[in-house]
Amino acid sequence: MAKQNQESELNTPATRRGFLAASGAVIATASVASRAMAVAPHTFGNDTIKVGLVGCGGRGKSAIGQIINTPGPVKVVALADAFEYRIQEAIGSASAAARERIGDGPGNVADIVDVPAERQFVGLDAYKGLLETDCDLVVLATPPGFRPVQFEAAVNAGKHVFTEKPLATDAHGVRRVLAAGEIAKKNNTAVAVGLQRRHEPKYIETIGRLRDGAIGDIILTRVYWNSGPLWNRSRYDLAQRLGRRPNELEYQVENWYYFNWLCGDHIVEQHIHNIDVSNWLFDAVPEYAYGMGGREVRTGKQYGQIFDHHMVEFTMPGGAKMLSACRHQSGCVNNVSEHAHGTEGTADISGGTIYAPDGKVAWRYEGRNPQGHQQEQTDLIANLRKGVIQNETEYGAHSTMSAILGRMVTYSGKQIRWDDAIASELRLSGDIHAWDAPAPVTPDEDGRYPVPVPGKTEVV
Numbered sequence: 540m541a542k543q544n545q546e547s548e549l550n551t552p553a554t555r556r557g558f559l560a561a562s563g564a565v566i567a568t569a570s571v572a573s574r575a576m577a578v579a580p581h582t583f584g585n586d587t588i589k590v591g592l593v594g595c596g597g598r599g600k601s602a603i604g605q606i607i608n609t610p611g612p613v614k615v616v617a618l619a620d621a622f623e624y625r626i627q628e629a630i631g632s633a634s635a636a637a638r639e640r641i642g643d644g645p646g647n648v649a650d651i652v653d654v655p656a657e658r659q660f661v662g663l664d665a666y667k668g669l670l671e672t673d674c675d676l677v678v679l680a681t682p683p684g685f686r687p688v689q690f691e692a693a694v695n696a697g698k699h700v701f702t703e704k705p706l707a708t709d710a711h712g713v714r715r716v717l718a719a720g721e722i723a724k725k726n727n728t729a730v731a732v733g734l735q736r737r738h739e740p741k742y743i744e745t746i747g748r749l750r751d752g753a754i755g756d757i758i759l760t761r762v763y764w765n766s767g768p769l770w771n772r773s774r775y776d777l778a779q780r781l782g783r784r785p786n787e788l789e790y791q792v793e794n795w796y797y798f799n800w801l802c803g804d805h806i807v808e809q810h811i812h813n814i815d816v817s818n819w820l821f822d823a824v825p826e827y828a829y830g831m832g833g834r835e836v837r838t839g840k841q842y843g844q845i846f847d848h849h850m851v852e853f854t855m856p857g858g859a860k861m862l863s864a865c866r867h868q869s870g871c872v873n874n875v876s877e878h879a880h881g882t883e884g885t886a887d888i889s890g891g892t893i894y895a896p897d898g899k900v901a902w903r904y905e906g907r908n909p910q911g912h913q914q915e916q917t918d919l920i921a922n923l924r925k926g927v928i929q930n931e932t933e934y935g936a937h938s939t940m941s942a943i944l945g946r947m948v949t950y951s952g953k954q955i956r957w958d959d960a961i962a963s964e965l966r967l968s969g970d971i972h973a974w975d976a977p978a979p980v981t982p983d984e985d986g987r988y989p990v991p992v993p994g995k996t997e998v999v
Contacts, residue, residue, distance in 0.1 A: 575930040579727055582926030583611075583675075591617035591674035591698075593666045593689060595629035598703055599680030602733075603629065604636035605913045606678070606701075607651060609920040614651055617658040617672045619665035621681070621792055624780050626659050663792075664972040670696040676729075676923070679703060682795035683803055687712035688970050691719040697726055701919060703733040705811050705939040706932075708803035710963040713940045720932025729928045731919045732935030734815045735911030738918050741891040741904045746820055748902065753893050754881030758859050760820060761878040762813035764805075765866040769796060771841055788971070788978045797843025798988070799946075800967035800979045804845040806832075806949070807942040810865035814945070815938035816877040816888060817853075817861045824937050825853035825861065825944060827956040831993065832949030836868050840987045844980065851945040863945060952993030963999045 590606055592599050595618055606613055615633050618626045630652065637651035660668035666689045670677065677693045679686060679702040687707050693700045700723070706716045723730050736742045749757065772794045777785045785793065795801035802808040818824055830851030837847035847868055853861040876889040884901060886893045891904030909917075922929055944960045947953075968979035982988050 575724070575933070576922075577724070577727055577928040577930070579729075579923075579926040579928045583924045585611060585924070587612040587614050588676055588920065588923060589614050589616045589674045590676045590678065591615075591619070591669045591672060592629060592678045592680065593619045593669055593693075594679060594681035594703075595620040595625040596680065598733075599678060600629050600632040601912065602678050602680055602701065602703070602916065603633050605916040606676075606920065607633065607636040607640055608913060609917050611920065611924055612650075613920070614653055616653055616674050617660070617669045618654050619660040619669040621661070621663055621665065622780070623659075623661045626661065630654055663974060663976075666692060670698065675699060676701065676919075682792065682801040683808060684708050684712075684795070684798075684801040684968060685971075687715040687719075690716055694719045694723045694726065694728065694730075697728060699729040699923060701731040701733070701916070702935070704815075704935060705803060705807050705942060706732065706935050707939055708800060708807060708943070709965065709967045710940065710943065710961050711966045713936050713943065713961065716932065716936045716939075720930060720936065723932065724930055727928055729919065729923060730930045730932045730935075731915060732931040733912075733915065734812060734931075734935060734938065735915045736812060736816055737819065737931075737934075738915040739908060739911045740906055741908045742816065742888065744904050744906065745886065745888050745891050745893070746816075748893060749820055749879055749881070749886055749888070750822070753884065753902065754879065754886055755883030757820060757879055757881050759880040760817040760859075760861045761880075762810075762817050762861060763864050763874045763876055764810040764813050765864060765872065765874045767869045767871075767873065768837060768847075768867045769805075771797070773841065786974065787981065788974055788976060791843075791978050791980070794841075794843065797841070797845055798980060799844050802845070803943060803967075804849075804946050805867055806846075806849045806851075806863075806865050806945050807939065810849070810863065810945075811938055811942040813865075813875070813877050814861070814863060814941050815934070817863075818934070818938050818941055820879060820888070821855050821859065821861075823856050824941055825957055826856055827954060828853045828944050828948045829954035830863075830945060830948045831952070833993070834990065840982070840985070844988045844990055846949065846991070849945060849949045851948060853941070853945070947998040950991035950993065950996045951998045953998075955999060959999050965998065 592603050618629050620626050633652045634648050637648045677698045677700050679689050683705045707713045777793045791798045828851050832846040832849035848866040851863040879886040884895050893902040895901040947955050
């Protein structure tokens with residue numbers, strides 16, 4: 540693939556020194572209490588927390604429903620999306636969550652969902668209007684390619700932020716997010732990142748025991764997200780929703796999962812969850828990696844640019860390994876899990892189980908294990924009410940970059956070091972704020988998009 544279509548030139552150079560200054564301390568440690576925290580000058584207590592949502596697709600609607608399902612008064616006051624029809628869907632979804640919360644008790648849906656037309660913002664720059672409202676907490680759930688600029692803007696507006704993962708699709712975006720996270724610390728505003736396993740008691744307890752030496756020194760982790768294909772949205776479907784033929788940029792944004800400037804490939808958008816668990820356990824990021832991947836079964840033009848499988852060997856500080864595999868192929872074995880191997884036993888981290896060297900169960904988590912997406916919102920809202928300010932930017936950005944490193948090595952076929960990857964001056968796209976902007980990638984005369992070729996594609 541031509542460089543400008545795969546990883547195009549960075550407009551604003553950044554140095555390794557600048558990255559290190561922005562990143563600060565390394566990955567946060569194993570418990571909720573040990574994440575970066577501060578005490579806010581303002582404590583919400585029982586005051587209403589006003590929420591705005593940027594990105595009204597499936598994940599955004601779910602996050603708003605989960606916030607509505609937390610103790611204490613909350614109100615959804617503003618919505619923003621690239622497409623108007625998604626805003627109406629989000630109003631309906633939030634209203635349903637409000638009705639479920641109210642149940643047979645007192646209260647009205649309007650007390651929880653109050654989004655009049657003047658607080659409904661449409662377009663690629665819709666987030667700007669939402670940030671001018673008086674919302675306290677902004678939820679960012681747009682495609683990841685838009686995350687750095689929107690996160691930066693939300694932090695600069697003085698808002699508390701919940702941002703879905705991943706935090707970027709290229710190294711430039713990661714550096715930008717880390718810099719904004721430092722501003723959030725200075726502003727004393729919260730940053731929560733949608734890596735929900737870090738909020739699940741089963742994971743917290745299991746990781747804690749492993750880091751306390753339950754299986755000796757960790758020498759290997761294995762992490763997987765092997766599943767079937769996800770959704771695919773056709774031009775015809777979008778035309779039906781819009782009432783007209785979409786332009787190329789609209790099609791790519793609607794079908795964002797298959798374009799690298801928007802999703803970063805599924806190793807970044809999805810497999811980040813499993814990679815993050817390993818980073819969390821090692822309390823570190825990889826030193827270097829190599830791997831392989833490709834498009835074996837998902838080869839049609841409707842699947843844009845991304846691979847359907849990746850396999851990566853990451854080397855961690857001290858020489859321990861993380862083996863990473865992710866796949867989107869039908870009719871194959873599915874496996875979404877994380878495992879650890881030590882000098883004195885093994886662990887199924889996702890299963891909350893630790894095994895002795897003879898293979899017998901040494902410990903199994905049997906406590907309460909609430910659903911992670913709900914728990915991360917429950918923790919965030921509870922902390923805001925107590926005046927405790929969490930900041931999860933660093934580990935979110937570091938795990939994002941680890942997954943990007945994985946994509947870099949599978950796309951290029953090269954072994955790449957972390958220091959070279961994070962300092963890369965290649966970008967997948969620039970900031971895009973209007974529908975008349977050119978799409979960062981374009982199809983050829985047969986409607987096919989440029990696809991990475993290992994051994995040829997430049998990524999650093």
